[in-house]
Amino acid sequence: MENDKSNEELRVGVFVCHCGTNIGGFVDVPSVAEYAKTLPGVVFAMDNLYTCAEDGLAAIKNAIKEHKLNRVVVASCTPRTHAPLFQATVEEAGLNKYLFTFVNIREHCSWVHMKEKEKATEKARDLVRMGVARVKLLSPQEEPRIPVEKSALVIGGGVAGMTAAHSLAKMGFPVHLVEKEKELGGFVRNLNNLYVTTKDATETIMPLIEKVKSHPNIKVYLNSKVSNVHGFIGNFDVKIKPNDKDEEVEHKVGSIIVATGAIEYTKEALYGYNVYKNVVTLTEFEIMCKNKTLPKVKNVAFIQCAGSRGQDVSYCSRICCNVAIKNAINIVDNYDNLLGIAEQTGKAVEEVPVEPKAPTEVLERRRRRSSRGRGREDEEVAEEVKRGPGERIEVTIFNRDIMSYGIAHELYFNKAREKRVRFVRYKPDRRPEVIMDGDKLMIKYFHETLAVEREMPVDLVILSTPLIAQPDAEDISRLLKVPCGQDGFFLEAHVKLRPVDFATDGVFVCGTARGPADITESIEQAEAAASRAATPLAAGYVQAEAIMAHVDQEICSGCGTCIDVCPYGAITKNEEGLAEVVAAACKGCGCCGASCPENAISMTNYTDEQLMAEALAALKEAI
Amino acid sequence: MAEDFEPKIVGFLCNWCSYAGADLCGVSRYQYPTNIRVVRVMCSTRISPHMVLRILREGADGVILGGCHIGDCHYISGNYYTERRFEMMEKMIELAGLEPERIRLEWVSASEGERFSKVVSDFVSQIKKLGPSPVRNKPEVAKKLEGAENASKSFRMKALVSKEYNLLTKENVYEEMLDPERLRNLIEQAANDEYERSLILTLTQDKSLSVKDLSKIIDVPTDRVLEHIVALRQKNLIAMEHPDGFTPTYHAIIIGGE
Numbered sequence: 001m002e003n004d005k006s007n008e009e010l011r012v013g014v015f016v017c018h019c020g021t022n023i024g025g026f027v028d029v030p031s032v033a034e035y036a037k038t039l040p041g042v043v044f045a046m047d048n049l050y051t052c053a054e055d056g057l058a059a060i061k062n063a064i065k066e067h068k069l070n071r072v073v074v075a076s077c078t079p080r081t082h083a084p085l086f087q088a089t090v091e092e093a094g095l096n097k098y099l100f101t102f103v104n105i106r107e108h109c110s111w112v113h114m115k116e117k118e119k120a121t122e123k124a125r126d127l128v129r130m131g132v133a134r135v136k137l138l139s140p141q142e143e144p145r146i147p148v149e150k151s152a153l154v155i156g157g158g159v160a161g162m163t164a165a166h167s168l169a170k171m172g173f174p175v176h177l178v179e180k181e182k183e184l185g186g187f188v189r190n191l192n193n194l195y196v197t198t199k200d201a202t203e204t205i206m207p208l209i210e211k212v213k214s215h216p217n218i219k220v221y222l223n224s225k226v227s228n229v230h231g232f233i234g235n236f237d238v239k240i241k242p243n244d245k246d247e248e249v250e251h252k253v254g255s256i257i258v259a260t261g262a263i264e265y266t267k268e269a270l271y272g273y274n275v276y277k278n279v280v281t282l283t284e285f286e287i288m289c290k291n292k293t294l295p296k297v298k299n300v301a302f303i304q305c306a307g308s309r310g311q312d313v314s315y316c317s318r319i320c321c322n323v324a325i326k327n328a329i330n331i332v333d334n335y336d337n338l339l340g341i342a343e344q345t346g347k348a349v350e351e352v353p354v355e356p357k358a359p360t361e362v363l364e365r366r367r368r369r370s371s372r373g374r375g376r377e378d379e380e381v382a383e384e385v386k387r388g389p390g391e392r393i394e395v396t397i398f399n400r401d402i403m404s405y406g407i408a409h410e411l412y413f414n415k416a417r418e419k420r421v422r423f424v425r426y427k428p429d430r431r432p433e434v435i436m437d438g439d440k441l442m443i444k445y446f447h448e449t450l451a452v453e454r455e456m457p458v459d460l461v462i463l464s465t466p467l468i469a470q471p472d473a474e475d476i477s478r479l480l481k482v483p484c485g486q487d488g489f490f491l492e493a494h495v496k497l498r499p500v501d502f503a504t505d506g507v508f509v510c511g512t513a514r515g516p517a518d519i520t521e522s523i524e525q526a527e528a529a530a531s532r533a534a535t536p537l538a539a540g541y542v543q544a545e546a547i548m549a550h551v552d553q554e555i556c557s558g559c560g561t562c563i564d565v566c567p568y569g570a571i572t573k574n575e576e577g578l579a580e581v582v583a584a585a586c587k588g589c590g591c592c593g594a595s596c597p598e599n600a601i602s603m604t605n606y607t608d609e610q611l612m613a614e615a616l617a618a619l620k621e622a623i
Numbered sequence: 624m625a626e627d628f629e630p631k632i633v634g635f636l637c638n639w640c641s642y643a644g645a646d647l648c649g650v651s652r653y654q655y656p657t658n659i660r661v662v663r664v665m666c667s668t669r670i671s672p673h674m675v676l677r678i679l680r681e682g683a684d685g686v687i688l689g690g691c692h693i694g695d696c697h698y699i700s701g702n703y704y705t706e707r708r709f710e711m712m713e714k715m716i717e718l719a720g721l722e723p724e725r726i727r728l729e730w731v732s733a734s735e736g737e738r739f740s741k742v743v744s745d746f747v748s749q750i751k752k753l754g755p756s757p758v759r760n761k762p763e764v765a766k767k768l769e770g771a772e773n774a775s776k777s778f779r780m781k782a783l784v785s786k787e788y789n790l791l792t793k794e795n796v797y798e799e800m801l802d803p804e805r806l807r808n809l810i811e812q813a814a815n816d817e818y819e820r821s822l823i824l825t826l827t828q829d830k831s832l833s834v835k836d837l838s839k840i841i842d843v844p845t846d847r848v849l850e851h852i853v854a855l856r857q858k859n860l861i862a863m864e865h866p867d868g869f870t871p872t873y874h875a876i877i878i879g880g881e
């Protein structure tokens with residue numbers, strides 16, 4: 001099939017697009033199409049108002065049939081968005097999709113040369129000539145089909161990892177779940193309760209832990225890490241190693257899900273952290289709640305965005321507003337209970353989810369809040385405030401702005417306000433300060449609304465520090481050949497369109513390993529990752545793009561340079577010691593091709609010959 | 624320098640960052656001069672030095688390569704190799720007597736649309752300052768570039784440049800890292816040797832030349848030319864003749880087929 005181009009007459013068709021006036025307004029499109037007709041090998045050329053519209057696509061298909069075209073060039077917008085559409089079109093007309101070339105005369109021409117129609121037109125002609133030079137050298141390609149191993153590896157046994165594993169197991173695929181700690185559960189094990197419910201956090205996820213442990217399709221490896229990964233989508237060889245033993249177990253899996261979570265950021269002396277007693281992080285506070293080791297307090301302050309949003313890390317950690325509100329409500333409602341004093345009643349921690357209020361009530365509350373007569377009166381309205389045996393605890397949340405996104409959370413925020421939690425705003429250039437006045441812990445702050453400096457005594461300061469990437473994320477990144485972004489979290493293939501995929505096929509990511517998220521979101525992502533991971537397993541094969549390296553074994557001397565440089569380990573040595581490309585693993589980057597000292601490697605669909613013909617056509621009229 | 628000189632510039636842009644950056648540049652309507660003609664490649668790492676040298680030999684006034692910022696390459700490490708190869712290209716171009724400023728490597732991310740227009744505008748004005756490529760009216764420059772092109776394809780150069788990154792970043796079998804300075808020197812030396820040898824072969828393809836002739840044309844002392852000739856004879860790449868009975872001359876052995 002590859003060789004039938006040699007004796008077959010080349011019949012190139014060129015379709016030049018006006019894109020309405022997007023191209024047509026700045027390039028003389030009909031003249032470009034006329035010019036294309038003069039190029040050797042071109043038997044048909046036309047201009048269309050919108051090549052990607054129904055009639056434009058029909059015109060391509062008709063011309064292929066009518067003029068027996070065996071090569072197609074479309075000169076229009078960018079291949080990055082439109083190549084699949086035109087490739088599908090030529091395929092529908094019976095032409096191999098690799099016999100198509102895209103020429104970009106919009107983003108790279110008409111839109112960037114809007115004031116020089118003549119020169120832009122000349123450039124468009126050159127670009128079309130380059131495309132024609134390229135298309136004539138293309139040959140049809142078959143996309144290889146590669147069988148897959150129908151099982152998966154999940155790294156990380158937190159909520160996300162467990163959810164993904166269970167989801168895959170339910171679909172009937174064997175799953176290996178690897179957790180580095182001695183128990184499943186992840187970060188949630190540190191937490192007291194989960195917002196919008198008041199039940200013990202670990203108890204909340206216990207059913208999930210039980211389901212995972214007992215599912216026949218799931219094999220859990222506790223106290224273990226993944227020590228080695230080789231291979232590619234559908235065919236990964238993975239090694240799992242217990243932390244305390246040297247013997248590794250080996251498995252073959254088809255997909256891999258990364259769900260290694262995140263940790264909480266801390267920094268010495270951040271708002272007096274680790275300098276003053278009773279300055280703790282959110283997580284430490286929740287652990288104290290769980291262990292009933294809280295101090296007796298009267299004034300509690302939260303400081304939001306501690307270390308985040310430009311202070312130390314650039315991003316917003318997203319969950320901390322809701323977590324702070326959750327804990328503020330806990331303090332106001334149940335502090336005695338948290339202390340362990342009122343434990344005997346047991347009643348105080350009943351599950352009381354936020355009830356969505358009727359709109360009229362919400363309106364009423366808003367009206368009340370905006371009216372001048374606040375203060376004492378309001379206090380009477382907040383009938384839910386439970387007073388402890390002693391005084392009422394004052395809770396203040398210092399914040400830049402509260403991001404209680406979502407439906408339930410805004411109500412949760414309102415509930416906190418009803419309970420008279422104070423929200424005090426600060427600006428990043430005037431952050432509150434935690435100081436020691438004698439033996440008294442104080443917060444010095446600038447009251448934005450009143451525009452005055454103030455001080456207040458506090459007994460406990462809780463810092464809402466951000467979630468940050470796992471310290472060993474880099475190891476996993478290297479092991480799986482997947483990238484981490486600037487902030488150290490794993491980087492998905494496309495922030496909008498492929499949120500749980502990695503660019504590396506067959507590897508997926510979910511939960512806080514990807515960036516701050518709460519449990520609901522982590523579970524959503526985990527379900528998404530599981531279904532993405534199941535796609536190749538269910539299909540039983542994967543189809544690779546036919547852009548890949550090919551080693552000419554007549555020329556290869558077996559020097560191994562290509563094996564060294566390939567970022568995907570896609571080249572191996574065969575029995576004769578010569579290089580061989582594993583089609584499914586090769587991504588077609590071309591690094592090996594440019595490296596091979598014997599020039600033995602060519603890239604399908606991007607051969608030296610094709611690239612040079614295209615580039616040199618830019619310089620010369622004659623091809 | 625001609626006033627109305629419009630340089631011909633070829634650009635290679637990687638699909639994932641710099642090509643996408645050029646797309647965004649268009650979408651945002653940032654204007655730049657029309658001189659550049661872009662060839663899309665999957666990754667900047669695809670571009671072999673000999674391709675760039677060939678394009679210059681064929682008369683391009685400048686060549687620009689675009690890739691993702693270091694660390695952002697879609698194929699993880701591709702652009703590290705691009706960087707290494709680019710250094711080699713600059714070296715080779717300089718040896719061939721062309722201004723190394725005629726080629727440029729730029730990292731442009733998918734979000735740097737405006738920057739792409741600035742990069743192109745800047746490169747175009749740089750090339751305008753340099754003037755038209757001397758290749759167009761000086762055939763000897765083209766010959767030298769051909770020598771450089773062949774040198775860049777040689778086993779030694781390709782192996783060294785490809786291994787440089789790994790040699791510098793990964794420990795070798797003796798668990799030591801190579802001293803970057805020493806490796807640089809090694810590559811530099813190899814580049815000189817390979818260039819001079821390739822040039823000798825290129826020059827002796829059409830007619831036989833003596834050591835003296837060669838020394839004059841490539842501007843290298845006679846003893847060094849002789850050294851190269853010895854090396855080339857060992858590899859059976861060059862043959863000796865005695866046309867006038869006294870001074871030996873040499874001509875390249877052309878292996879048919881390739």
Ligand SMILES: Cc1cc2nc3c(=O)[nH]c(=O)nc-3n(C[C@H](O)[C@H](O)[C@H](O)COP(=O)(O)OP(=O)(O)OC[C@H]3O[C@@H](n4cnc5c(N)ncnc54)[C@H](O)[C@@H]3O)c2cc1C
Pocket residue numbers: 155156157158159160161178179180181184185186187188191193194195224225226259260261262263264282283286319323326467470472476510511512513517518519520522
């Ligand atoms: C203070 C605080 C309070 C919170 N409160 C709430 C709340 O009220 N409601 C809510 O919805 N969310 C809350 N969250 C968020 C919640 O904790 C996360 O959304 C959730 O834990 C994310 O789950 P995960 O599985 O992605 O990650 P994790 O829970 O972090 O689990 C990751 C797992 O992977 C394991 N692991 C890591 N590296 C490796 C490796 N190399 N090999 C093997 N295993 C590895 C870890 O040991 C861990 O078990 C809170 C977070 C914080 C910090």
Ligand code: SF4
Pocket residue numbers: 551555556557558559560561562563578579595596597598599600601
């Ligand atoms: S780099 Fe080239 S010669 Fe060396 S092993 Fe790979 S294909 Fe063979």
Ligand code: SF4
Pocket residue numbers: 548549565566567568569570571581585586587588589590591592593
């Ligand atoms: S093209 Fe890239 S991914 Fe494919 S074998 Fe070569 S170096 Fe590896």
Ligand code: FES
Pocket residue numbers: 637638639640641665666667668689690691696697698701702
């Ligand atoms: S993909 Fe852009 S440099 Fe590699």
